[in-house]
Amino acid sequence: MTIDTLGGLTNSDQCSTLVLKIGSALLVNADGDPRRAWLDGLVSEIAEMRARGQNVIVVSSGAIALGAARLKMPKGGRASLSDAQASASVGQIALARLWSDVLEGHDIPAAQMLVTLDDLEERKRYLNASSTLSRLREAGVVAVVNENDSVATEEIRFGDNDRLAARIGQAAGADAVLLLSDVDGLYDRDPDEAEAKLIATVEGVSPEIIAMATVESSSGMGSGGMLAKLQAARIAERAGITLAIINGTQDRPIAAAIKADRGTLFLPQRSDTARKAWLGGRLAPEGVLTVDGGCVEALGNGASLLAAGLTEVEGEFERGALVSIHGSKGERLGQGLVEYSADECRAILGLREGDQAAKLGYTPRAAVVHRDHMVHL
Template identity: 40%
Template sequence: MKQQKTEQGEQEVRDAVRQARTVVVKVGSSSLTKPSGHLDVERLNSLVEVLAKAKQRGTSVVLVSSGAIAAGFGPLGFDSRPQDVSTQQAAASVGQGLLMQHYETSFARFGVRVGQILLTADDTMHASRYRNAQRTLQRLVNLGVVPIVNENDALATNEIRFGDNDRLSTLVANLVRADALVLLTDVDGLYTAPPSQPDARHIDFVPDVDQALAEVSVGGSTSGVGSGGMVTKLEAARVAVSSGIPVVLTSATHAGDTLEGNQTGTAFAPAAHRDSSRRLWIGFAANPRGSLVADQGAVEAVLGGKASLLSAGVVEVHGEFSAGDPVWIDDESGNHIAKGLSGFDSEEIPRTLGRDTSQLKRLLGEEYAHPLVHRDDLVLL
């Protein structure tokens, strides 16, 4: 999904963060740990104090916190983050309990209760699990609890995982219909190049994140304890602003200033329009089970934004899926142009291909005379 044109300026974005009724705050491992890899309780307590003050001002807070693996590998006797999956999972199992223990103790100083939510990518890819996660998170927020969300690193594998909590934070922001997303890291915002380079310039405001992704030179994680980097943060910002959510990227030490609307870090302007939860799930969380290959006429109609994908314009079907499952819509060169929910089981589709609505009614019956993907269930990429 590409960002739609926005008319918000920098101050409006920062005001939106300050006035947010619900804000999602993501903090990375490097912002919560010492260079040795052990959890830095002083840093954690400082962040909790900032978030507790935001709650006292009437803002509902959802915290997406990394740090389980980093908190665990020190107590297990490792000098640095383990590289193999099974040891990372073991470290996460030990570290997640330590992390939550410190969060519970720290938030309790301000009379704030917390709840733990561990998610895997699989939980967001399936519509029913996505709705379950959404209901739980919204109920916790309504009860005045601060949900603390992390990827379930103890069970997630490299095959199906978020890979970093930047992407997870944008999905959580959509799950709770957040009014703002704050990405906390170990640098004070976005630069035109890695900050270590002498010609790097700080960027205060990004009106178009798609353009920034094309023009800014960024790198991966250098902390040794995190799994993300500026690339993943820019991608997270792109997803959030495309969902209509304003974003500020800044260092954890400036979290308080950010939530108070002060000029710090980099602000990203949101798209003017925010889609429904259903369409946001299709666009950003759903995992396609197959693909429908459209001819040039159908591609142009779909890209126009108002047309359903009809059998008459589809030339091939790939994969095995059921009606209601997400699928890619591809052009004949193999490029993904959209995602959508299939109106048919995959085995039903071949006999419908190339036929218009009247032919479908006459040859296969009334029940086949509807789009392969209805425009209301279709999201452009």
Template identity: 40%
Template sequence: MTDSAHRAAIRSARRVVVKIGTTALTTPSGEFDPDRLQRLADAIEARMKAGSDVVVVSSGAIAAGMAPLGLTRRPKDLATKQAAASVGQVALINSWNTAFARYERTVGQVLLTAQDIAARSQHNNAQRTLDRLRVLHAVAIVNENDTVATNEIRFGDNDRLSALVAHLVGADALVLLSDIDGLYDGDPRKNASARFIPEVSGPEDLDGVIAGQGSHLGTGGMASKLGSALLASDAGVPVLLAAASSAEAALSDAEVGTVFAARRTRMSSRRFWLRHAAEAAGALVLDDGAVRAVLERRRSLLPAGVTSVSGQFHGGDVVELRGSDETVIARGVVGYDASELTSMVGRSTADLPPELRRAVVHADDLVAV
């Protein structure tokens, strides 16, 4: 495999997020395997000894809780998933603790929900916690808090969580380790002629790619990994997608798997939060002129350009901006309560009382999607 600047960026990254999927920690029959986890810890330790800070995003809690609870199949209902996660999280973090204790390293468990990332104050708190663990030379083991998350407020899988964490900690690289050795234009387990894609530098490299869903053991799949890799790379973080069995190579010379090039300019933390992490409390529909002003001229949104308001939001909340066809075009921080804004729809700023003559969404608080 030929070297590239993008692989070099993975290789030289000083701060790395490593996401480990459920299938990387389980046997083919679905049993949690501490030996596999220890081998992954060995590869991570080697990277840390080489000078990098590493944050681990680890799946596997539900799988680790199945055997102790006498479950033979991954549960489908939320309550049983949460029970399995509650039991399994103990086994999972103990296994990581045992694995890194061989190198005299301390681990810290960080359990996050989607709300922790969506709410700006909790987002900042999570950021400070992870940074402090790094300063104290502890290895952060991050997972979704499945015991309290609901179907309505989930990350969906740890692939997306890892992309959000990569930006949260200011990572220089994200490494996704799974049961497949990289990106193909189809499923190589079902189609022997599926073409391997070593590098994704732009949309043209994804022409013809069909990404599938997850296995019976985990919630992710190639579609999830592809989406998360594109999310991270769009934020300015290069990504390497590789097999967990090749973890040592992935975390050393990076000459395995598929590399995703990062955008040239890194998105600010606030703009990334607005675009990818914040939960929208409502939506505004814009007329065509306002859409052009927002997207093409990067202007603030004024009441005259709003045609309808939905949701119960307050000034300072995040809202979606939609075109006349209801397609989401941008997200931003709204300057009014929904009750105020409803009476202002379509009105010129000059016709409003002085205390209401301000932008609905200021250009500085707006990001296209």
């Protein structure tokens, strides 16, 4: 059953599993102290959803902010990568304790789950995460997930918990992802402008929708922004998951948004298989394959990517790596698992099957990227 209203997020018939993402600025005040009264109200809403039979998974920011306050780090712990890692190491303990305490007040057991980008990019580890989330659900536990910022570097991190929430939604088989923000949702322009209009429903995150976003996080405390939320919506919509953005600054914010019917709902656009949803949600391609117009048309008709259509190869990668597929104008068409290394791709670039063996020294494979290992974006 499709969730097409905000009220559907708390309807157990429409939404069996909900991923709820909370940003740093909502959870922690400017002095680095937890906003305990606000959190108590939110957790009472979580308890009510669970009483209705819903499974709730929390994706919570706040470790860096909490740790930086304890260590008295400059710029909220974000002056350098090492400051952020140290702050996260201290703050993760405080964050886990905070969630455990408030959930325990409603007789709800909590679990901490720290992940890195690699944990959800590599298929086996992704399935392990999925299995853990499933078992926690069976045990009646609320999983509190956060990026493991104490070990993540700039090259191997999500960088925001919005996209992490969408990926956790995939791994958990969630029906919806709810992002609590400091604005009501997506506006058609800067929300501070008088003419700005809130967009209630989005059917597909198009380039026009992306153009409405601003990159900055208004609080200065988090690392996301509206662009990150739209990227999360793209991940969700391909996996058959509804994503919503509401204003989280009010007391009992979910009930307040539903009562006012105010927020932005991103409707699913397709429901890929589990493997293709995972492929489409991966965020770190190791290279780029550029193809000609004929190949673009063939890919649009469901064909595999063949060497004859390759015009350019960027990056260094091995067979089995994730690569991004671009058209001649740089437009991103899709991504998939490549059947050759970067050097082999360059060797057979533009060649038809009959001419590839001489370059490779062995019988060529059926495709450079097979359609079964490719997802269109």
